[in-house]
Amino acid sequence: xxxxxxxxxxxxxxxxxxxxxxxxxxxxxxxxxxxxxxxxxxxxxxxxxxxxxxxxxxxxxxxxxxxxxxxxxxxxxxxxxxxxxxxxxxxxxxxxxxxxxxxxxxxxxxxxxxxxxxxxxxxxxxxxxxxxxxxxxxxxxxxxxxxxxxxxxxxxxxxxxxxxxxxxxxxxxxxxxxxxxxx
Numbered sequence: 001x002x003x004x005x006x007x008x009x010x011x012x013x014x015x016x017x018x019x020x021x022x023x024x025x026x027x028x029x030x031x032x033x034x035x036x037x038x039x040x041x042x043x044x045x046x047x048x049x050x051x052x053x054x055x056x057x058x059x060x061x062x063x064x065x066x067x068x069x070x071x072x073x074x075x076x077x078x079x080x081x082x083x084x085x086x087x088x089x090x091x092x093x094x095x096x097x098x099x100x101x102x103x104x105x106x107x108x109x110x111x112x113x114x115x116x117x118x119x120x121x122x123x124x125x126x127x128x129x130x131x132x133x134x135x136x137x138x139x140x141x142x143x144x145x146x147x148x149x150x151x152x153x154x155x156x157x158x159x160x161x162x163x164x165x166x167x168x169x170x171x172x173x174x175x176x177x178x179x180x181x182x183x
Contacts, residue, residue, distance in 0.1 A: 006131075007163070008159075010031060011157050016028070020049075033136065038107070046100075046102075054091070056090070060116055062104060062120070064105050066100065068081045069098045073094045107179075114179050123170035125171070128166070128167050129161050134178050138159070138161075138177045138178075141157055146172050147170075
């Protein structure tokens with residue numbers, strides 16, 4: 001049995017919806033760190049809107065829905081395809097145009113205190129999710145299902161590990177987001 005401390009499952013249905021700072025959309029908040037050092041969320045995108053600028057914040061934007069989006073930072077629009085993590089500085093508030101109704105997973109970190117990484121991977125029969133010196137590790141299940149000591153993690157649900165580790169078994173396609181301390 002794997003030791004687990006400060007790990008939990010966050011169900012899709014339990015996400016808290018919050019309006020964007022500029023009022024142009026909503027975000028379903030998954031989890032936030034102390035003193036706003038980091039945040040995981042999923043935005044619902046449909047049509048065109050402008051992202052709010054966030055000074056001193058680094059973002060990683062990953063389309064997880066069915067339709068790509070384009071981000072325009074003031075030059076030519078860049079198409080962001082499904083499951084391609086795209087980092088950018090939060091000061092840059094791009095115009096976002098969705099090709100159809102879609103969702104995007106967002107990681108936001110305060111760059112003076114934290115850094116982040118995002119990968120899309122397939123979990124096999126056995127995989128361990130460990131904090132191992134990281135501030136937090138979040139696993140968002142896209143397809144399939146994970147079985148853990150904490151219970152099942154279905155598509156749309158997340159496993160958050162802030163300390164210790166959790167053994168999982170799949171198969172599942174997941175987004176893994178890691179928060180690292182810069183201090």
